[in-house]
Amino acid sequence: MLESLKKMFSGNEGDMPVNTGSKPDISREKSKELYEKAKTYFPGGVNSPVRAFKSVYGTPLFIQKGDGCFVWDADGNQFIDFCGSWGPLILGHNPTKVREKVIETMQNGMSFGAPTALENELAELIIKNNKHVEKIRFTSSGTEAVMSAIRLARGYTKRDKILKFEGCYHGHSDSLLVKAGSGLVTFGETSSLGVPKSFAEETIVIPLNDTDALTQAFAQFKDQLAAVIIEGIPANNGLLIQDPAYIEFLQKICKDNGTLLIFDEVITGFRLGFEGAAGYYNAKPDIVTYGKILGGGLPVGMYGASAEIMGHISPDGGVYQAGTLSGNPVAMAAGIAQLTELLKSGFYKELNAKATEFAEGIQRFATARSYKFKVFHVGSIFWFAFTDKDKIQCAEDIDPASMEKFKIMHRELLNRGIYLGPSGYEVGFVSATHTKIELEKAKRAILEALDIVFRNK
Numbered sequence: 333m334l335e336s337l338k339k340m341f342s343g344n345e346g347d348m349p350v351n352t353g354s355k356p357d358i359s360r361e362k363s364k365e366l367y368e369k370a371k372t373y374f375p376g377g378v379n380s381p382v383r384a385f386k387s388v389y390g391t392p393l394f395i396q397k398g399d400g401c402f403v404w405d406a407d408g409n410q411f412i413d414f415c416g417s418w419g420p421l422i423l424g425h426n427p428t429k430v431r432e433k434v435i436e437t438m439q440n441g442m443s444f445g446a447p448t449a450l451e452n453e454l455a456e457l458i459i460k461n462n463k464h465v466e467k468i469r470f471t472s473s474g475t476e477a478v479m480s481a482i483r484l485a486r487g488y489t490k491r492d493k494i495l496k497f498e499g500c501y502h503g504h505s506d507s508l509l510v511k512a513g514s515g516l517v518t519f520g521e522t523s524s525l526g527v528p529k530s531f532a533e534e535t536i537v538i539p540l541n542d543t544d545a546l547t548q549a550f551a552q553f554k555d556q557l558a559a560v561i562i563e564g565i566p567a568n569n570g571l572l573i574q575d576p577a578y579i580e581f582l583q584k585i586c587k588d589n590g591t592l593l594i595f596d597e598v599i600t601g602f603r604l605g606f607e608g609a610a611g612y613y614n615a616k617p618d619i620v621t622y623g624k625i626l627g628g629g630l631p632v633g634m635y636g637a638s639a640e641i642m643g644h645i646s647p648d649g650g651v652y653q654a655g656t657l658s659g660n661p662v663a664m665a666a667g668i669a670q671l672t673e674l675l676k677s678g679f680y681k682e683l684n685a686k687a688t689e690f691a692e693g694i695q696r697f698a699t700a701r702s703y704k705f706k707v708f709h710v711g712s713i714f715w716f717a718f719t720d721k722d723k724i725q726c727a728e729d730i731d732p733a734s735m736e737k738f739k740i741m742h743r744e745l746l747n748r749g750i751y752l753g754p755s756g757y758e759v760g761f762v763s764a765t766h767t768k769i770e771l772e773k774a775k776r777a778i779l780e781a782l783d784i785v786f787r788n789k
């Protein structure tokens with residue numbers, strides 16, 4: 333099997349005949365049953381909206397088990413997983429080292445609400461290997477980390493307004509559930525019911541990759557802007573890779589105006605490398621936030637900055653922030669075990685090389701067939717875009733109509749045993765446990781799906 337696959341993929345992928353036609357839908361009987369029940373308990377049957385498969389075909393799959401790069405649903409279907417719990421699972425599902433450390437820690441109890449040595453241990457792993465933070469505070473989610481970072485920036489600068497970018501996601505706190513209005517530089521409009529208009533007016537929203545908009549925003553609001561917040565590499569609404577020159581410009585304009593730059597690295601932190609996007613760009617954000625990978629699959633977030641800025645957090649300073657389960661020992665243990673693996677020499681090099689080869693192989697095929705399809709990728713993050721643009725760097729450049737094509741692709745891939753996040757705006761992740769064999773299998777399925785999507789082009 334491997335040899336024949338190798339042969340197929342060693343040459344010019346563009347020549348490969350792969351069109352086998354649509355496959356019959358997999359059985360989702362058990363998932364359907366569970367989903368019906370779930371709908372009686374939870375709004376939309378889920379505890380986080382994107383899980384509800386609203387943008388793709390069929391009922392959501394209820395997952396029973398994960399191991400390495402595989403997941404199994406309640407009907408026993410097996411998938412190669414590229415969602416990875418939306419990013420945290422860089423070592424794949426249920427890695428032995430993480431599981432064992434968690435079980436060992438749990439023998440001593442699961443929460444104390446008092447300091448433990450494990451918090452020091454995880455903090456030391458991070459601070460010693462990441463020049464962007466001198467002091468940190470653990471939270472229990474990415475949302476909390478970002479919300480707290482914003483409060484810190486406001487408390488530190490004694491200013492109220494923040495600036496965010498259209499197409500960046502920063503969790504679901506009130507200040508950040510805002511989108512652009514019409515115009516280049518706008519007060520945010522709430523993107524959720526329940527967010528007071530007056531809150532949204534404290535958030536300015538501008539497009540990514542637009543130096544004019546930034547300049548204009550600073551001209552208009554300069555001594556009111558506490559912080560600019562950006563995803564290190566925006567990866568929650570497509571993968572909108574920014575040019576280094578833009579990041580440099582952003583950094584400079586913040587510095588010149590006494591505005592703090594927050595890199596929200598909840599998705600890119602420990603993903604692009606141990607120092608995340610800040611390391612990737614060699615940038616110097618004033619505050620960074622992490623989550624996802626940090627907790628090894630358990631709920632952990634954190635924010636960090638220089639000791640001077642972090643000195644404003646209570647009990648040292650006047651910015652209040654707390655958490656009953658913050659620094660939870662079991663979650664700390666999972667983080668320690670996972671980050672220890674990431675620090676091993678060559679970890680990122682190998683992972684990123686594997687992911688690059690995967691992405692480029694798919695791209696070669698699509699290009700050879702002149703499909704309007706691009707695989708944007710950085711590190712082990714990839715995004716499938718149905719476009720003929722060479723770059724997509726702001727939200728407005730994503731064509732909503734292209735999502736219909738993703739929908740077809742998603743179904744074809746599920747039917748071929750490949751699990752992607754259920755929305756064309758979501759990125760995929762390659763983990764350390766995706767071996768060449770699975771990546772070749774997945775690639776083959778993706779090429780077949782592309783032929784089907786573009787059958788009637």
Ligand SMILES: *Cc1c(COP(=O)(O)O)cnc(C)c1O
Pocket residue numbers: 473474475476478501502503504563568596597598599623624633
């Ligand atoms: C996932 C994510 C968040 C929110 O984290 P939660 O743990 O879901 O609250 C915030 N910012 C970015 C960049 C994210 O990717």
